[in-house]
Amino acid sequence: xxxxxSSYKTALEGLHHYLSRYLPxxxxxxxHLLPYIEIREYDKKAKVTKEGEVERYFNIIARGLVRKYLPxxxxxQTIQLAVEGHIIHSELSFxxxxxxxxxxxxxxxxVFLSISYESLEQLYKQHPKFxxxxxxxxxxxxxxKDHRFFDQLRKNTRERFLDYIKTHSHMLQRVPQKxxxxxxxIKPETFSRLKHLMRPAKKS
Amino acid sequence: MLDTxxxxxxxxxxxxxxxxxxxxNELVIRNFDKRELLTRAGEVENYLNFVVKGLVRKYFYxxxxxxxxxxxxxxxxxxxxxxFLSGNPSPYLVxxxxxxxxxxxxxxxxxxxxxxxxxxxxxxRIVITHLFLQREEWEHECLRLDTRERFLRFVENNPDLMQRVPQKxxxxxxxMKPETFSRLKHLIQRPRTAAR
Numbered sequence: 001x002x003x004x005x006s007s008y009k010t011a012l013e014g015l016h017h018y019l020s021r022y023l024p025x026x027x028x029x030x031x032h033l034l035p036y037i038e039i040r041e042y043d044k045k046a047k048v049t050k051e052g053e054v055e056r057y058f059n060i061i062a063r064g065l066v067r068k069y070l071p072x073x074x075x076x077q078t079i080q081l082a083v084e085g086h087i088i089h090s091e092l093s094f095x096x097x098x099x100x101x102x103x104x105x106x107x108x109x110x111v112f113l114s115i116s117y118e119s120l121e122q123l124y125k126q127h128p129k130f131x132x133x134x135x136x137x138x139x140x141x142x143x144x145k146d147h148r149f150f151d152q153l154r155k156n157t158r159e160r161f162l163d164y165i166k167t168h169s170h171m172l173q174r175v176p177q178k179x180x181x182x183x184x185x186i187k188p189e190t191f192s193r194l195k196h197l198m199r200p201a202k203k204s
Numbered sequence: 205m206l207d208t209x210x211x212x213x214x215x216x217x218x219x220x221x222x223x224x225x226x227x228x229n230e231l232v233i234r235n236f237d238k239r240e241l242l243t244r245a246g247e248v249e250n251y252l253n254f255v256v257k258g259l260v261r262k263y264f265y266x267x268x269x270x271x272x273x274x275x276x277x278x279x280x281x282x283x284x285x286x287x288f289l290s291g292n293p294s295p296y297l298v299x300x301x302x303x304x305x306x307x308x309x310x311x312x313x314x315x316x317x318x319x320x321x322x323x324x325x326x327x328x329r330i331v332i333t334h335l336f337l338q339r340e341e342w343e344h345e346c347l348r349l350d351t352r353e354r355f356l357r358f359v360e361n362n363p364d365l366m367q368r369v370p371q372k373x374x375x376x377x378x379x380m381k382p383e384t385f386s387r388l389k390h391l392i393q394r395p396r397t398a399a400r
Contacts, residue, residue, distance in 0.1 A: 070347055077347050092337055092344070101344060128322040135318075135329035139289050142336040146286035149339065150295060153273070153379075154266055 008039055008111070011062035015113055018060070018085060022136040023129070032127050036119040040112045048112075049104040055093035057114040061086050064110025065174055069182070070102050078182035081175055087141065107175065152185075160184050161194045205233070205256050208279055209307055212254070216330040223323055230313040234306045242283075242306075243298040249287035251308040255280050258304025259368055263376070264296050272376040275301075275369060285335060301369065351380050355388045 015037075016030045040057070042048055042064075049055050051071055066088050068080040079102065082088040093100035094117060115123070124131040151160065164184055165172060171180065181191035206228055213219060219227070234253070236242065243249050245264065253260075260282045262274040273296065276282035287294035288311060309317075318325040345354060358378060359366060365374065375385035 070344060072348060079343070079347070092340055095333055095337055101348075124326070128325070131322065131326060131329060132318070135325060135332065138329060138333050138336055142332055142339070143286045143290045145336060145339055149273070149343065150264070150286075153271055154264070 008062065008113075011039075011111065011113060012037075014062065014085065015060060019133055022133050022140070025129070025133075029127075029129065033123065033130065036115050036123045038114045038116070038119075040114050042106045042110045042112070044106055044109050046106045046110075047103060048106060048110075049090045049093070049100055049102075051101065051103050052099045053093075054097055055090040055100050055104075056116050057089055057112070058094060058117075058120060059087065059089045059104075059112040059114045061088065062111040062113050064106060064112075065108040066104060066106050066110055067175075067179055067183075068102050068104050076103075076182065077185075078179050081171060081179060081183055083171070083174070087137075107179070157184075157186050157190060158194060161186060161191070162198075165198060205305075205307065208256055209254050212279055213327055216334070217323070217327050219323060219327065223321060226321060227317060227324055227327075230317055231307045231309055234308050236300045236304050236306070238300050238302050238304075240300050241297060242300065243287075243294055243296065245295060245297050246293050247287075248291055249284035249294050249298075250310050251306075252281060252283050252285075252288055252311075252314065253298075253306040253308045255282060256305045256307055258300060258306075259302040260298060260300050260304060261369075261373060261377075262296050262298050270376060272373055275365060275373065275377055277365065277368070281331070281335070289332075301373070346379070351378075351384060352388060352391075354378055355380070355385070356392070359392055 012034070016025065019025055019030075019033075038057075039062075040059070048059070048066065049057075061082055061084050063084060066082045067078055068082075068088055068090070069076040069078045080088055088104060090100040090102050090104055092098065093102075097117070120134075124134060151163070155163065161184060164180070177191060177195075178188050181188045184191070186194070206224075209228075210219075210224060213224075233256075234251075236258070242251070242253065242260070255276050255278050257278060260276045261272050262276075262282060262284065263270045263272040265271075274282060282298060284294035284296045284298055286292070287296070291311075314328065318328055345357070349357065355378060358374075371385060371389075372382050375382045378385070380388075
């Protein structure tokens with residue numbers, strides 16, 4: 001990467017802050033991490049990870065908007081929508097070192113703070129504290145995933161829609177509607193219809 | 205009894221005998237009859253359980269319907285995982301289907317192990333990652349495969365569970381109606397005998 005890390009001071013500070021939510025990290029400890037981090041920039045609508053390739057990176061979004069989808073016979077099924085501060089990559093491929101069945105693609109121009117598989121293994125070996133942070137992050141991701149899984153099973157379409165717009169109003173402004181509909185597993189027509197329901201409630 | 209666990213862990217990380225002993229020291233053996241609850245809805249999950257012997261299901265109530273989200277047998281982990289990891293009350297129940305024996309560890313014991321031994325913490329990280337990925341894979345399969353494909357894949361990977369688990373539970377786990385499950389079962393009878 002030709003990019004100077006110093007020009008991404010804010011993004012790196014954001015990362016320090018983000019990791020410190022899991023475990024306090026001193027400035028000097030954070031310095032240990034920096035050599036392992038790569039800054040990667042993508043245009044909008046760029047494929048970050050293609051189907052069939054082995055995922056090389058664990059990415060945190062410094063700036064931008066990214067989606068992950070499964071290419072299926074009958075179209076693309078969106079499985080994740082991620083913005084600043086979120087983690088997005090093809091996890092199964094990254095951890096199992098197998099060809100990815102999902103695609104990671106930017107929606108807006110995006111900057112990632114990334115760490116490669118090899119670097120992450122090195123980091124864990126050299127600095128056990130980061131292994132603990134790794135454990136705490138994956139635990140958090142698992143708990144969130146379980147929560148979402150539970151919601152999907154328990155709630156109907158309307159409830160899922162209402163919950164999403166309540167908790168992700170910022171996404172509605174940025175993400176094309178068809179992607180949100182796909183993510184919520186709702187037909188685009190149903191999504192539009194539900195959106196009309198929302199108008200009066202929004203004003204009050 | 206510890207051998208099964210040792211084998212499971214060595215699939216991820218090679219621990220020395222000493223490290224394994226340190227961990228084994230914190231485990232408790234728990235026995236349950238069939239149809240006993242390990243965890244109730246609304247409780248905070250206190251244990252992580254490794255199934256040494258037996259069969260267990262995890263489920264929740266949607267209205268009055270039970271929705272099964274996991275069926276675990278020998279050599280697998282089961283608990284109300286999100287509750288165990290977050291400390292929030294469990295929406296799930298965990299219940300034995302057969303008389304079962306577990307090697308269990310409490311959250312406090314586990315934390316102590318992590319604190320004292322980075323290699324055991326590594327095991328913890330890898331096991332959680334594995335649980336996370338299993339869930340991810342399950343979600344992908346639900347989206348990618350239709351009912352019939354999901355059924356066939358399950359049968360292929362878990363021929364033993366077809367014998368051990370009541371059909372209505374398998375149907376619930378696979379998110380299909382019991383009638384659909386019965387119908388699909390007829391599909392497999394012929395190829396299965398042919399394969400033997």
